[in-house]
Amino acid sequence: MNTTVLGTEEAEASFDLGFLNEVLAKTGTSTAALIPILQAVQEKCRYLPEEAIIHVAAALGLSVATVYGVATFYAQFSLEPKGKYVIKICDGTACHVRGSIPVYEALRKRVNLEDGRSTTENRMYTVETVACLGACVLAPVITINDQVYGHMTADAINIIIDTLGQEGTEHD
Amino acid sequence: MIKTRQDMITVQERYGQALQRAKARFVVCAGPGCVASGSLQVYEALVQELKERNLHTTVDCLLEAEGQRDGVITVNSGCQGFCQLGPLVRVEPEGILYTKVKADGDDVREIVDAMEAHTVVTHLCYHDPRTHAIMPTEQEIPFYKHQTRVALANCGIVDPEDIRSYMQRGGYQGLATALELAPEEVLGKILQANLRGRGGGGFPAGRKWAIAAAQKTDHKYMICNGDEGDPGAFMDRSIMEGDPHSVIEGMLIAGYAIGASEGYIYVRAEYPLAVQRLRQTIDDATKHGLAGKNILGSDFSFVIHVKEGAGAFVCGEESALIASIEGDRGMSRPKPPFPAVSGLWGKPTVINNVETLANVAQILVKGVDWFRSIGTEDSPGTKTFALTGEVENTGLIEVPMGKTLKDIVFTIGGGIRDGRQLKGVQIGGPSGGCLTESHLEIIVDFDSLKEVGAMMGSGGMVVMDENTCVVEVARFFMNFIQHESCGKCTFCREGTLQMLQILQRIVDGHGEVEDLDLLIEIGEAVQLGSLCGLGKSAPNPVLSTLANFRDEYLAHVVDKRCPAGVCHNLRRLVISEEKCRSCWLCVKVCPVNAISGSRKEPYKINQEKCIKCDACLTVCRFGAIEEVY
Numbered sequence: 001m002n003t004t005v006l007g008t009e010e011a012e013a014s015f016d017l018g019f020l021n022e023v024l025a026k027t028g029t030s031t032a033a034l035i036p037i038l039q040a041v042q043e044k045c046r047y048l049p050e051e052a053i054i055h056v057a058a059a060l061g062l063s064v065a066t067v068y069g070v071a072t073f074y075a076q077f078s079l080e081p082k083g084k085y086v087i088k089i090c091d092g093t094a095c096h097v098r099g100s101i102p103v104y105e106a107l108r109k110r111v112n113l114e115d116g117r118s119t120t121e122n123r124m125y126t127v128e129t130v131a132c133l134g135a136c137v138l139a140p141v142i143t144i145n146d147q148v149y150g151h152m153t154a155d156a157i158n159i160i161i162d163t164l165g166q167e168g169t170e171h172d
Numbered sequence: 173m174i175k176t177r178q179d180m181i182t183v184q185e186r187y188g189q190a191l192q193r194a195k196a197r198f199v200v201c202a203g204p205g206c207v208a209s210g211s212l213q214v215y216e217a218l219v220q221e222l223k224e225r226n227l228h229t230t231v232d233c234l235l236e237a238e239g240q241r242d243g244v245i246t247v248n249s250g251c252q253g254f255c256q257l258g259p260l261v262r263v264e265p266e267g268i269l270y271t272k273v274k275a276d277g278d279d280v281r282e283i284v285d286a287m288e289a290h291t292v293v294t295h296l297c298y299h300d301p302r303t304h305a306i307m308p309t310e311q312e313i314p315f316y317k318h319q320t321r322v323a324l325a326n327c328g329i330v331d332p333e334d335i336r337s338y339m340q341r342g343g344y345q346g347l348a349t350a351l352e353l354a355p356e357e358v359l360g361k362i363l364q365a366n367l368r369g370r371g372g373g374g375f376p377a378g379r380k381w382a383i384a385a386a387q388k389t390d391h392k393y394m395i396c397n398g399d400e401g402d403p404g405a406f407m408d409r410s411i412m413e414g415d416p417h418s419v420i421e422g423m424l425i426a427g428y429a430i431g432a433s434e435g436y437i438y439v440r441a442e443y444p445l446a447v448q449r450l451r452q453t454i455d456d457a458t459k460h461g462l463a464g465k466n467i468l469g470s471d472f473s474f475v476i477h478v479k480e481g482a483g484a485f486v487c488g489e490e491s492a493l494i495a496s497i498e499g500d501r502g503m504s505r506p507k508p509p510f511p512a513v514s515g516l517w518g519k520p521t522v523i524n525n526v527e528t529l530a531n532v533a534q535i536l537v538k539g540v541d542w543f544r545s546i547g548t549e550d551s552p553g554t555k556t557f558a559l560t561g562e563v564e565n566t567g568l569i570e571v572p573m574g575k576t577l578k579d580i581v582f583t584i585g586g587g588i589r590d591g592r593q594l595k596g597v598q599i600g601g602p603s604g605g606c607l608t609e610s611h612l613e614i615i616v617d618f619d620s621l622k623e624v625g626a627m628m629g630s631g632g633m634v635v636m637d638e639n640t641c642v643v644e645v646a647r648f649f650m651n652f653i654q655h656e657s658c659g660k661c662t663f664c665r666e667g668t669l670q671m672l673q674i675l676q677r678i679v680d681g682h683g684e685v686e687d688l689d690l691l692i693e694i695g696e697a698v699q700l701g702s703l704c705g706l707g708k709s710a711p712n713p714v715l716s717t718l719a720n721f722r723d724e725y726l727a728h729v730v731d732k733r734c735p736a737g738v739c740h741n742l743r744r745l746v747i748s749e750e751k752c753r754s755c756w757l758c759v760k761v762c763p764v765n766a767i768s769g770s771r772k773e774p775y776k777i778n779q780e781k782c783i784k785c786d787a788c789l790t791v792c793r794f795g796a797i798e799e800v801y
Contacts, residue, residue, distance in 0.1 A: 070499070070501055073502065092404050092646075093598060093634045094402035097561055097645065132403040136566070
C-alpha cells in the first residue's frame with residue numbers, strides 16, 4: 001500500500017478531474033467499479049471531496065444519493081480530510097482485553113482531540129479505532145500510516161507522538 | 173509454462189535438488205507479528221552477513237549448472253505461528269528454530285557461525301519455561317508438537333512469492349488431479365470428505381458446490397471470502413500472505429467442479445500485503461498456464477480478480493459480500509434464494525472461506541480417506557485458531573478437530589500468563605460464545621461448540637484470566653456488532669442498540685436485576701428475527717456470559733461491584749488511614765466536597781457524594797487514595 005503522505009493543502013489542491021478521468025479509464029464505468037474508484041480518490045485525497053462524489057455519480061450514471069450512500073456505508077471512506085498521520089488503534093478482542101482503550105484515550109488527550117472529532121484542527125492527526133488489524137499477538141497494536149507498532153502503552157504513544165511532531169515540523 | 177503434470181514434477185524435482193545443493197536455508201518469518209517486531213531487519217542483516225562471508229546464494233543461482241554450490245538460501249516466509257517469540261528464524265534442513273532474534277548485536281553472526289560449525293546457538297533456542305530444557309527444533313517444542321498442519325502445511329515454509337517453491341511442496345498437483353477427473357467426480361470427493369466451511373457456520377462445502385453445479389446457466393462465479401473481520405482472528409490473513417497459491421489452487425478446483433469461469437477474492441482492506449501477494453500470485457499462476465485460459469492445456473478456463481473490501485464487518489456475510497462486489501452498500505438480503513442459486517449479478521455463486529479452500533487441493537492429492545482420518549466423524553480435518561489473550565504462548569495454530577479446549581489452552585498455549593487463573597475462553601469472536609473452566613474437557617468441533625452455546629466462528633480464540641471482566645467484554649462485542657450492523661432489519665438494528673444500552677448501563681453502575689432478564693428476552697428475539705448470520709449470532713456473547721457468569725452480572729447490578737476490577741465507574745475511592753498525612757490537598761481539589769476530616773485525623777471520602785473524578789487520586793502525594801473494586 002502506498003504510504004506517501006501529502007501535506008493537506010497539497011492534497012486538496014491536487015484533486016483535479018484529470019486524476020478522476022485517469023482512474024475511470026482504468027476501472028471502467030460499470031457499477032461494480034464504484035468502490036474501487038472511491039478507494040482511489042480516498043487514497044489520493046485522503047477524503048472524498050463533494051465534487052468527486054458528484055462527478056463519479058455522473059460518470060457511472062448513478063444518483064448522487066447512491067454514491068453518497070456507498071461512501072458513508074464503508075469505514076474506509078471519509079467525507080472530511082484526514083490528518084497527515086492517520087493513527088488506527090486496534091480495538092479487536094485481544095487488544096481490548098490487553099488495554100487498547102487507555103492507549104486510545106491517552107492519544108486523544110495528547111493530540112488535543114475534542115469530543116466527537118477524529119481529526120485535529122491543524123489536520124495533523126486522525127485518530128480512529130479499528131475492529132482488528134490481525135496482529136493480535138502484539139496487542140495492543142496501533143498503526144500510523146500503515147506502519148505497525150505493537151505492545152502499545154500510554155507512555156509509548158506519547159513518545160511516538162513526540163517523534164512524529166518533530167518530523168512534522170522538519171518536513172514543513 | 174506448465175502444460176502437464178510431468179512439467180510440474182520436473183519443476184518440483186529441480187527445485188528440490190537445488191535446495192539440497194544448498195548448505196542451508198534460512199527461513200525468516202515475515203508474518204505480521206514478526207515483521208512488527210523487526211524480522212525484515214533481521215533478514216537484511218542475515219543476507220549482509222552471508223554476503224560478507226561469500227556464502228549467500230539464491231535458488232536461481234543453484235539451479236544453474238555453473239551456479240554457486242553450497243551457499244545459503246534466505247527466504248522471507250509467511251507466518252510460522254509462534255508469534256509470541258518473534259522474530260523467528262528457522263534453519264533448514266535441521267529445522268532449528270531461533271526465537272527473538274535481533275538484527276543488531278551478535279545474534280545474526282552467531283547464527284551463521286553455528287550453521288557453519290554444525291552447532292546450535294542455545295541462547296536463541298526455545299527454553300521450556302517449566303523444565304528449562306533447551307529445545308532447538310520445532311518437533312520438540314510443545315507449541316508445535318501437538319499441532320497437525322493441513323491448511324497451514326506450507327505456511328512459514330514456502331517462499332510465498334515463488335510459485336516454484338509452492339510446486340516443490342507438491343503444489344498444483346491437486347489441480348492436475350482434478351482436471352483428470354470429471355467435474356462431478358471432483359464434487360463427489362469434496363462431498364465424501366465432508367469438508368465443512370471454516371468461515372464459521374460449518375456448512376458442508378460440497379453441498380454448496382453441488383447446488384451451484386446443478387444450475388443450468390451460461391455463467392457462474394466462485395468467490396473466496398477473505399473478509400476476515402472477526403476481531404481477534406488472523407488465520408486467513410496468514411494463509412493469504414504465507415501460502416497464497418493454495419487459495420488460488422482451491423478456487424481453481426472449485427471453479428472446475430461447479431462449472432464457473434470467473435472468480436473473485438474479496439480481501440479486507442486492512443490487509444494490504446495479502447492484496448498485493450494475491451495479485452502477484454494470480455499473475456504468476458496465469459503466466460505459468462495454471463490460471464486464465466486453457467489451464468494445463470485443457471478446455472477449462474478460469475480468471476480470478478482481487479476485490480479490496482472497504483471496511484465493513486457485515487461484508488463477511490455472503491449476500492452482503494455480493495452486494496459489495498456489485499458496487500453497492502454491503503447489506504444482506506433475505507435467503508432463499510441462496511447465492512449458490514442466485515448470487516453475484518443473479519448468477520449461481522459459491523462463496524468459500526480462505527481456509528476451506530486451502531484444504532481442497534490436499535483432499536484431491538492425498539485422498540478422501542486421509543482427510544477423514546483426521547478430526548472427528550462429523551467434523552473431519554483440522555481447524556486453525558488465532559490463540560491470543562492472556563495465554564502464555566500466543567500465535568497461529570492448527571489442530572485436528574476434536575482436541576479438547578484444555579489441550580489447546582494448556583498443552584499448546586502453555587496455560588495462563590504469569591500463573592493466573594483461567595476465567596473464560598471467547599471462541600468465535602462477536603458471533604461466538606464464552607466458555608468457562610467447566611468446559612475445558614469439551615472437544616472442539618463444529619457441533620459440540622454449538623451445543624454449549626458457542627460457535628467455531630472463523631477461529632479467533634481469546635483467553636481471558638481473572639482480570640478480565642466478562643460483562644465488559646460482552647458490552648465490547650455488542651458495541652462492535654451494533655456499530656457494524658448494516659441497519660437493514662429491525663431486530664438487528666434496534667435490538668443490538670437496546671442490548672448495548674443496557675450493558676452500558678450495567679458497566680456504568682446503573683444496572684438493575686430486571687435488566688438481566690430483559691437482555692435475555694431481547695437477545696432471543698434478535699437471534700430469531702434477524703435477517704442474516706451477523707444479527708442471528710450477535711446476542712451469543714451476551715447470552716453465553718449470562719448463562720456462565722451470572723454471578724458476575726449480579727455483582728455489577730446488585731452490589732455495584734466489578735470483581736475483575738475493570739469497570740471504572742464501579743470502583744470506590746478510599747483513603748488509607750496509614751498513608752494519609754491529613755495534608756488537606758484532596759479536600760481542596762474535590763469538586764463536590766465529598767472529603768471530610770480534620771488536621772488530626774485521617775480524611776474520609778463520602779461515597780454517596782463521590783463522583784469518581786479522580787481529582788484526589790491525582791493530587792495525593794502519599795499514595796493514600798486507593799481504588800477498591
